[in-house]
Amino acid sequence: MRLVAFALNENIPVLNQLTISELTARLAKREVSAREAMQSCLDQIKRVDSKIKAFLSFDVANALAQADAADQTLADGTTHAHQPLLGVPIAVKDVLAVKNQPLNCGSKILGKFISPYDATVIEKLKAAGAIVFGRLNMDEFAMGSSTENSAFQLTLNPWDTTRIPGGSSGGSAAAVVADEAIATLGSDTGGSIRQPAALCGCVGLKPTYGRVSRYGLVAFASSLDQIGSFTKNVRDAATLLGVISGQDPRDSTSVPQPVPNCTAALNGDIKGLKLGLPKEYMIGGLDVEVKNAVDAAVQQLQTLGAEVVEISLPHTDYAAATYYIIAPAEASANLARFDGIRYGLRVDGADPIELYSKTRGAGFGAEVKRRIILGTYVLSSGYYDAYYLRAQKVRTLIRRDFLKAFEQVDAIVTPTTPTAAFKVGEKSDDPLQMYLSDIFTISCNLAGICGLSIPCGFTGAQPSTPNYQPKLPIGLQLLGKPFGEETILKIAHAYEQSTSWHKEKPALTK
Amino acid sequence: MSATEIDVKYVAHLARLSLSPTEEQKLGAQLNHILGYIDKLKELDVSQVEPTAHAVPLVNVTRPDEIQPSISNEEALRNAPARANGLFMVPKIVE
Numbered sequence: 152m153r154l155v156a157f158a159l160n161e162n163i164p165v166l167n168q169l170t171i172s173e174l175t176a177r178l179a180k181r182e183v184s185a186r187e188a189m190q191s192c193l194d195q196i197k198r199v200d201s202k203i204k205a206f207l208s209f210d211v212a213n214a215l216a217q218a219d220a221a222d223q224t225l226a227d228g229t230t231h232a233h234q235p236l237l238g239v240p241i242a243v244k245d246v247l248a249v250k251n252q253p254l255n256c257g258s259k260i261l262g263k264f265i266s267p268y269d270a271t272v273i274e275k276l277k278a279a280g281a282i283v284f285g286r287l288n289m290d291e292f293a294m295g296s297s298t299e300n301s302a303f304q305l306t307l308n309p310w311d312t313t314r315i316p317g318g319s320s321g322g323s324a325a326a327v328v329a330d331e332a333i334a335t336l337g338s339d340t341g342g343s344i345r346q347p348a349a350l351c352g353c354v355g356l357k358p359t360y361g362r363v364s365r366y367g368l369v370a371f372a373s374s375l376d377q378i379g380s381f382t383k384n385v386r387d388a389a390t391l392l393g394v395i396s397g398q399d400p401r402d403s404t405s406v407p408q409p410v411p412n413c414t415a416a417l418n419g420d421i422k423g424l425k426l427g428l429p430k431e432y433m434i435g436g437l438d439v440e441v442k443n444a445v446d447a448a449v450q451q452l453q454t455l456g457a458e459v460v461e462i463s464l465p466h467t468d469y470a471a472a473t474y475y476i477i478a479p480a481e482a483s484a485n486l487a488r489f490d491g492i493r494y495g496l497r498v499d500g501a502d503p504i505e506l507y508s509k510t511r512g513a514g515f516g517a518e519v520k521r522r523i524i525l526g527t528y529v530l531s532s533g534y535y536d537a538y539y540l541r542a543q544k545v546r547t548l549i550r551r552d553f554l555k556a557f558e559q560v561d562a563i564v565t566p567t568t569p570t571a572a573f574k575v576g577e578k579s580d581d582p583l584q585m586y587l588s589d590i591f592t593i594s595c596n597l598a599g600i601c602g603l604s605i606p607c608g609f610t611g612a613q614p615s616t617p618n619y620q621p622k623l624p625i626g627l628q629l630l631g632k633p634f635g636e637e638t639i640l641k642i643a644h645a646y647e648q649s650t651s652w653h654k655e656k657p658a659l660t661k
Numbered sequence: 662m663s664a665t666e667i668d669v670k671y672v673a674h675l676a677r678l679s680l681s682p683t684e685e686q687k688l689g690a691q692l693n694h695i696l697g698y699i700d701k702l703k704e705l706d707v708s709q710v711e712p713t714a715h716a717v718p719l720v721n722v723t724r725p726d727e728i729q730p731s732i733s734n735e736e737a738l739r740n741a742p743a744r745a746n747g748l749f750m751v752p753k754i755v756e
Binding site for chain 1: 667672674675676684688691694698701707710711712713714715732736737739740741742743751754
């Protein structure tokens with residue numbers, strides 16, 4: 152029986168394996184129901200989540216009720232032209248508010264918090280007909296690069312469960328790659344979407360700062376945070392961007408830019424587009440297999456008609472130091488709200504100050520404490536100019552590097568990460584080494600531009616060798632101009648359609 | 662250029678964060694290591710550079726001051742660790 156089921160799976164993907172466009176096409180023809188699609192994801196979670204632990208929780212009754220409502224809406228004649236995600240199960244990182252669902256940010260300090268409202272992106276997903284379900288594991292308050300800083304559980308990489316999935320949105324990446332959801336949302340402050348997407352092998356899109364409203368996203372570093380998607384292919388990333396984008400009066404940093412229809416741009420034609428290859432990214436510490444995969448991808452892009460030129464981003468080497476001043480500084484201010492008064496954990500004290508200190512000491516984990524102390528220090532009297540103000544000035548130089556490069560090229564191509572997924576525990580005792588695993592993704596947030604990661608190969612033997620087994624995914628990063636998502640999605644789509652990396656599935660999902 | 666020694670106990674007080682002596686010691690060593698790395702920013706001459714606080718230069722985003730729908734008192738207090746009479750309960754502040 153088992154063999155028969157396996158053989159069927161090989162030919163006809165089960166519903167949880169489908170992309171958004173494949174699922175909506177079948178829902179539209181009434182070949183399948185939203186309830187069947189949702190149940191298929193829940194079955195997959197039951198089968199594989201004990202191995203990868205992507206989900207912190209999920210509300211089965213609520214998910215199935217949303218699915219039934221979607222089936223009713225379909226039966227009433229609503230089409231995907233009106234509601235592009237009608238009946239599509241989408242899971243979200245534990246940092247986004249979903250009304251009447253838990254919200255913990257991977258932390259103990261929020262206690263049994265239940266969200267009183269929907270984040271704007273959640274409202275938009277629901278308005279588009281999506282089934283929004285589940286709480287996906289993450290590094291506490293999105294601080295980390297491995298999801299090991301979650302206060303609740305270790306999420307593991309679907310390709311190798313002795314390795315980390317990346318972070319901070321590790322649960323969001325692992326869930327998509329393990330086919331536990333059709334797509335997921337995460338957040339990216341210094342690479343927290345692109346890095347786990349690269350290490351797990353899916354498409355991760357960080358839109359331009361200001362493109363997507365952050366109302367209902369728990370703030371980490373407000374001048375850097377952005378919400379984005381994890382999807383099985385580029386078309387789905389374009390579809391989701393169209394749904395979640397747009398100015399929102401409830402987020403004064405969201406920008407009055409028209410909502411892009413990026414799916415229309417996915418025509419495979421990248422002839423004449425100019426791509427920049429920053430020489431500062433091809434450095435020591437870059438794994439040779441990652442370098443080879445990225446070199447091959449660049450060649451493939453040239454074969455498709457793109458022109459590749461070497462560029463320079465001279466302040467690249469200062470990005471990590473700049474980031475680890477600005478992000479902790481903003482975090483130390485944002486996390487002041489977790490004081491045990493209005494919500495979450497409270498540890499009593501003799502006076503309010505003692506109550507605050509004890510609550511925060513008991514509720515926050517080691518990495519969050521590290522960043523609060525670092526951030527408070529760089530903002531404190533006597534050090535502000537030497538650290539924080541200087542970092543803001545270097546940020547200007549980093550942003551200028553990119554704007555200057557974009558006068559010459561349409562997009563920038565780099566590896567997403569210096570190495571493939573590392574082992575659980577490998578970097579958890581050395582914060583600085585952990586911070587440096589983000590060196591290729593951090594600049595994008597400092598500059599406020601858009602970026603994505605797309606699968607571009609695997610470690611291990613080459614596909615041409617006998618008994619080829621893909622081992623660990625490798626990601627290619629495309630960085631685009633401010634509000635230039637259309638261009639990077641177009642390039643990524645052309646590349647994806649000419650390769651088969653995105654079709655590889657980890658053995659445990661089959 | 663060497664990093665300034667960070668006074669973890671003092672900074673933790675500013676941040677209203679209680680730390681165990683073991684945490685203080687471990688954090689102190691780690692943060693001095695990180696600050697040592699961060700010191701590389703001093704290599705750059707930024708005397709003529711304006712700081713960037715936000716990547717998107719939006720200024721004075723305002724809206725009309727109008728009453729909008731909002732969550733109820735009951736919903737606002739639902740997550741409170743201690744409450745009474747429709748209010749948050751806190752330790753005594755004024756003698």
